[in-house]
Amino acid sequence: MEQYRTRPAQYGPRHDRPRSSLPPQAGRGAGGGAVRAPRQPGPQRSRPAAVRRPAPAPAPAAARMPNPRLTGLGSGLFCALVMFLIGGLCQVLFGASLTAYGVLFLPVCVLTAVWVRRGDLMTAPVVVPIAFAVGLLPVADGDGGTGGKLMGLVTALATQAGWLYGGTLVAGLIVITRRIRLVHRRRASAGARPPV
Secondary structure, eight states, X not given: OOXXXXXXXXXXXXXXXXXXXXOOOOOBOTTSOBOOOOOOOOOOOOOOHHHHOOOXXXXXXXXXXXXXXXXXXHHXXXXXXXXXXXXXXXXXXXXXXXXXXXHHHHHHHXXXXXXXXXXXXXXXXXXXXXXXXXXXXXXXXXXXXXXXXXXXXXXXXXXXXXXXXXXXXXXXXXXXXXXXXXXXXXXXXXXXXXXX
């Protein structure tokens, strides 16, 4: 035996709500279905600016610069190894020219300060002078033996202190700039985040 359910009273018309001011529907077709009038073209809604923003086009692979993120130890090893190789090249190509060594030291300082990761920013100005001294080992003049080589290294450090201080200053300025930008970015994201 089938039981027919009656519509609950809660779905009936409500008397406390004002009636809709919409016009009545158009005539119905023969099949009983509603015939819809074609929609009149009107002004199109524009999307919000945040949704409409196009995604940045990926840069071509040839134009992309390498952007590794080195740890504090990694940046020290990178800088020391590159400076040792530059010292060997200066010994072979430029006849142990300390000026050429000092000039090539500056871009290595820039790369070390740019490539160190955010958590280890303050290690870059520390490892740069150590790498400068390591790279002087092949370039420094010595009479032979450990004592002579050590005296040549101390003399080279004393005479090339300008390049050493300049490279350390460049690395320090880059690190400070990156640190300030990081702090501003964190404050801006914390300010944009809604309070919980």
